[in-house]
Amino acid sequence: MAATVMSERGRKLLRDFPALGALHEHDRKGIEGLIGLVERAAEYNRDVALPRALELDERMEREPDYFDWEMMREACKYRFFSLAIPEVLGGLANKYMVTGMALVVEELCSACGGIGLAIAAHSLGVAPLIASGAMAHWETVLHEIVEEEKKGNPVLMAYAITEPSAGTDVEEPEFLAVARIGLEAKRVKGGYRVNGRKCFISGGSEAKYITMTAATDRSRPLETWTTFLVERGMEGFSTPRVELKMGQRACHAAELLFEDVFIPHSHVLGYEGDGIANGILIIMAASRGPVGAIATGIARGAFEHFLAWAREPANGKKPIDEDRIRMALADMYAVLEENRGLYLGHSLGGDALFRNAFTHPLFLSAFMIPRRIRASKPYASLLNSYYGKGLVNILFRYFIKDEDATDMLAKASLAKFACADNAMALVSRALELMGTTPSPQRRWVEKAYRDVKLTQIYEGTNQLNRLALYNTEIAGTLKVEIPGPFKKGVR
Amino acid sequence: MARLPEFREEQEYRILRDSAASFAADVLAPQAEELDLQPAPWRVKKALAKADELGMLSALVPEEKGGGGLDDYAFCVALEEIAVEEAGVAVALLAHNAALLPAALGEFEGLITGVGEESYPACLAFPGEVALREGKVNARVPFAFNADGCPFITLIPTQEAGTRAVTVRSDAAGVSIEAEAYPLGLRAARPGALKMEGAEPSNLISGGDMLGAVERALFLGLSAVAVGIIRNALRKAYAYARERYQAGKMIIEHQQMRIFLAEMLAGVEEGRSLTRESCSSRELAPAVTAWMRNTARAVQAATDGVQIHGGYGYMRDYGMERLMRDAKYCQMYPTTSQEALLRLLDIYETG
Ligand SMILES: Cc1cc2nc3c(=O)[nH]c(=O)nc-3n(C[C@H](O)[C@H](O)[C@H](O)COP(=O)(O)OP(=O)(O)OC[C@H]3O[C@@H](n4cnc5c(N)ncnc54)[C@H](O)[C@@H]3O)c2cc1C
Numbered sequence: 001m002a003a004t005v006m007s008e009r010g011r012k013l014l015r016d017f018p019a020l021g022a023l024h025e026h027d028r029k030g031i032e033g034l035i036g037l038v039e040r041a042a043e044y045n046r047d048v049a050l051p052r053a054l055e056l057d058e059r060m061e062r063e064p065d066y067f068d069w070e071m072m073r074e075a076c077k078y079r080f081f082s083l084a085i086p087e088v089l090g091g092l093a094n095k096y097m098v099t100g101m102a103l104v105v106e107e108l109c110s111a112c113g114g115i116g117l118a119i120a121a122h123s124l125g126v127a128p129l130i131a132s133g134a135m136a137h138w139e140t141v142l143h144e145i146v147e148e149e150k151k152g153n154p155v156l157m158a159y160a161i162t163e164p165s166a167g168t169d170v171e172e173p174e175f176l177a178v179a180r181i182g183l184e185a186k187r188v189k190g191g192y193r194v195n196g197r198k199c200f201i202s203g204g205s206e207a208k209y210i211t212m213t214a215a216t217d218r219s220r221p222l223e224t225w226t227t228f229l230v231e232r233g234m235e236g237f238s239t240p241r242v243e244l245k246m247g248q249r250a251c252h253a254a255e256l257l258f259e260d261v262f263i264p265h266s267h268v269l270g271y272e273g274d275g276i277a278n279g280i281l282i283i284m285a286a287s288r289g290p291v292g293a294i295a296t297g298i299a300r301g302a303f304e305h306f307l308a309w310a311r312e313p314a315n316g317k318k319p320i321d322e323d324r325i326r327m328a329l330a331d332m333y334a335v336l337e338e339n340r341g342l343y344l345g346h347s348l349g350g351d352a353l354f355r356n357a358f359t360h361p362l363f364l365s366a367f368m369i370p371r372r373i374r375a376s377k378p379y380a381s382l383l384n385s386y387y388g389k390g391l392v393n394i395l396f397r398y399f400i401k402d403e404d405a406t407d408m409l410a411k412a413s414l415a416k417f418a419c420a421d422n423a424m425a426l427v428s429r430a431l432e433l434m435g436t437t438p439s440p441q442r443r444w445v446e447k448a449y450r451d452v453k454l455t456q457i458y459e460g461t462n463q464l465n466r467l468a469l470y471n472t473e474i475a476g477t478l479k480v481e482i483p484g485p486f487k488k489g490v491r
Numbered sequence: 492m493a494r495l496p497e498f499r500e501e502q503e504y505r506i507l508r509d510s511a512a513s514f515a516a517d518v519l520a521p522q523a524e525e526l527d528l529q530p531a532p533w534r535v536k537k538a539l540a541k542a543d544e545l546g547m548l549s550a551l552v553p554e555e556k557g558g559g560g561l562d563d564y565a566f567c568v569a570l571e572e573i574a575v576e577e578a579g580v581a582v583a584l585l586a587h588n589a590a591l592l593p594a595a596l597g598e599f600e601g602l603i604t605g606v607g608e609e610s611y612p613a614c615l616a617f618p619g620e621v622a623l624r625e626g627k628v629n630a631r632v633p634f635a636f637n638a639d640g641c642p643f644i645t646l647i648p649t650q651e652a653g654t655r656a657v658t659v660r661s662d663a664a665g666v667s668i669e670a671e672a673y674p675l676g677l678r679a680a681r682p683g684a685l686k687m688e689g690a691e692p693s694n695l696i697s698g699g700d701m702l703g704a705v706e707r708a709l710f711l712g713l714s715a716v717a718v719g720i721i722r723n724a725l726r727k728a729y730a731y732a733r734e735r736y737q738a739g740k741m742i743i744e745h746q747q748m749r750i751f752l753a754e755m756l757a758g759v760e761e762g763r764s765l766t767r768e769s770c771s772s773r774e775l776a777p778a779v780t781a782w783m784r785n786t787a788r789a790v791q792a793a794t795d796g797v798q799i800h801g802g803y804g805y806m807r808d809y810g811m812e813r814l815m816r817d818a819k820y821c822q823m824y825p826t827t828s829q830e831a832l833l834r835l836l837d838i839y840e841t842g
Contacts, residue, residue, distance in 0.1 A: 058673055162802065167737065167802055168737045168801070169738060172738075174738070175737065175739070178738065179739075180736060243805075243807075243808075244807035244808070245805055245806060245807070246807070246812035246815070246816075247805075253802075324829055324833075428790065431819060431823065432819075432822055432829075433827055434823070435826060435827040435830075436682070436824045437633045438633050438634055443672075443673065446675040449675070449819065450812075450815075450816070453794065453797060453815065454805055456798060457798070457805055458802065461798065463798075
């Protein structure tokens with residue numbers, strides 16, 4: 001009977017993404033939605049990313065300041081800038097938000113790691129706005145992103161935590177406590193006065209809005225770590241420099257400079273002092289899995305080019321006719337499947353833990369209030385008030401428990417470092433087997449070799465991610481503590 | 492003070508090591524970034540001209556033929572030191588000398604093209620298909636260092652078991668050279684593809700196992716270059732690890748960083764011994780082994796070196812990512828490591 005037979009799509013899925021294929025039998029609609037996203041990304045690759053990837057990469061070595069706005073405008077058609085924005089706000093994020101993000105990112109990065117990063121970095125910037133429950137800004141910033149996207153104008157965000165003297169240190173509470181922090185947001189009347197620098201911020205030079213975590217007292221970074229919303233155009237804020245990167249060049253890594261920048265109270269996301277949890281750990285718990293997907297995508301791109309190379313006759317014979325090349329292909333295929341298992345395990349698990357935040361009636365009921373009111377100033381100030389924030393916080397804690405966030409951080413960190421190491425090894429081996437004989441495919445694999453290295457570094461180095469896995473899941477000494485409501489000032 | 496353990500060498504090698512090291516530090520280090528980003532032919536040529544003061548432009552040509560007369564190990568010592576600053580220039584010198592090798596070993600009429608003249612860097616058209624028919628050369632060589640901008644090319648026809656060689660001027664009729672559009676690394680060694688259709692040779696050289704000699708020189712030279720890259724990675728990463736603080740201490744105090752650095756140190760030790768050992772043998776197998784091992788080590792050392800530098804390692808300014816690219820090409824030329832591995836067994840079987 002038909003009911004016992006898998007659908008064609010389910011069968012194909014079972015081959016490509018075993019975890020999703022299995023789920024497809026239980027939740028067709030949801031999984032079809034995810035596959036729709038992947039197909040859209042594949043279309044973008046074919047029409048936009050692949051035709052420009054090599055040339056763009058080369059050009060940005062000669063002209064590091066150049067930025068290809070066209071690829072971002074094109075991305076609007078596919079709504080890639082709404083991936084992390086909840087459906088109730090007009091975005092695409094549903095109960096499979098993290099998984100959707102990861103799948104899209106893998107697909108994009110299979111064409112170009114840099115273009116994939118440029119698109120993903122935006123959602124990373126959106127995430128703290130959501131995770132901190134800063135609803136006061138949803139109707140303005142997120143609404144603007146969605147609406148402008150419909151018109152083909154990319155309004156971009158970025159996420160800034162790294163400082164010149166603190167990279168690993170801002171990713172783990174124990175280290176942050178002893179970090180040498182350079183940037184400070186000093187409390188002044190009506191808000192904060194910010195001085196200092198952030199560095200390596202992906203998309204920082206193009207972003208209109210930046211979510212940033214920073215100390216309000218440099219001598220006590222852990223206790224005073226706070227999440228802010230920075231807007232381009234704030235006086236004294238600039239992005240004076242972008243780096244010349246080894247790879248993933250299509251996305252800029254920018255320095256952010258703050259010279260006496262005033263940030264009003266309304267632009268504190270969550271409470272002062274809650275930055276490590278709502279600004280970093282919860283974000284990392286959601287985003288490290290997708291970074292595993294970036295690595296997987298780059299490796300998959302390399303695999304596909306390697307396969308094409310192997311099928312191409314050279315000197316009258318094809319590499320693929322050799323046993324050793326077939327063995328290598330099988331190894332690579334196994335690694336890709338292992339990686340997909342790792343990042344999907346994390347992201348599906350994460351979605352299961354986090355889905356309440358986007359689908360719970362209590363959450364949705366907040367959007368029954370007409371938008372006219374929700375977008376009004378008085379409503380925003382209500383949400384930004386002491387009680388408003390407290391209420392949102394109670395809701396938030398109801399949706400996400402400390403243990404959930406901690407478990408998710410563990411799996412995310414695992415997926416991140418394991419996928420990145422696997423991908424690095426895969427790409428390096430592909431190139432080693434190809435040798436220097438020129439072929440169109442070798443250029444792509446060389447680019448993948450440069451691109452993939454970054455996945456071992458950002459979103460916490462692979463060493464830091466190993467420590468995070470150890471501390472959360474093996475030793476149990478790191479717990480994500482979601483801050484409680486109604487606390488005034490720094491804890 | 493951090494230092495490498497003393498590597499026991501005769502006086503002559505130590506002197507050569509010192510002078511090659513100061514050439515590299517004085518001439519190459521200040522322009523290492525340009526040699527990677529904009530390796531214009533004039534820039535490379537100028538650097539090579541300076542290397543001639545060490546006899547590096549005719550290193551393997553015997554003194555009685557007007558060359559520098561270095562033995563294999565001395566040549567490797569110099570290459571290692573040069574590669575500590577700029578592996579691309581070291582490989583340009585290696586390819587150039589390998590191109591002169593047939594003339595240095597064999598018999599021919601007239602002058603050795605390239606020795607004592609302003610004609611460098613020479614290109615060794617290897618590996619590829621090369622045929623000599625009725626005194627004319629036909630060739631298809633997909634990838635060779637120094638191809639782009641060389642004055643002449645040395646080729647070893649495949650049909651005669653590699654016992655003959657020819658040189659062809661790059662401006663001779665029938666020669667076409669296409670520069671590699673966007674090489675990953677070793678950019679100062681300006682790689683490219685060569686094609687010849689009925690090109691007129693300027694030297695015909697015969698005698699001995701030219702192919703074997705040239706291959707051996709490449710494997711030995713590249714294993715020395717790989718050691719140079721590992722040393723560069725170690726030196727840079729060690730210095731950085733003592734400057735950078737994270738988690739309240741110098742990152743060199745984090746054990747994983749120490750393990751990365753120690754691996755590099757082991758790579759230098761092992762790499763030098765392997766190179767030295769294989770220089771003392773006339774056989775190909777030890778050279779192949781040294782090449783496989785050292786270049787794999789160099790790729791790992793460079794990758795770990797970038798990792799120790801964190802985000803900074805990924806950026807051009809720190810000169811670390813260049814090592815990852817350079818090391819990878821050392822591992823991919825003149826053959827792939829797996830083909831080289833199979834070759835070892837072939838040698839074992841056929842004696
Ligand atoms: C291209 C690029 C894009 C980036 N994009 C962003 C972005 O969008 N937003 C953002 O905020 N940041 C971004 N980053 C920053 C990135 O997250 C950091 O580079 C990363 O966290 C590492 O920090 P670091 O570079 O300061 O290295 P460091 O922290 O200085 O680390 C140096 C080395 O020391 C090791 N180490 C440090 N501490 C320890 C320890 N306690 N135990 C063991 N080993 C340790 C590290 O593993 C590493 O090998 C980006 C970086 C790059 C390169």
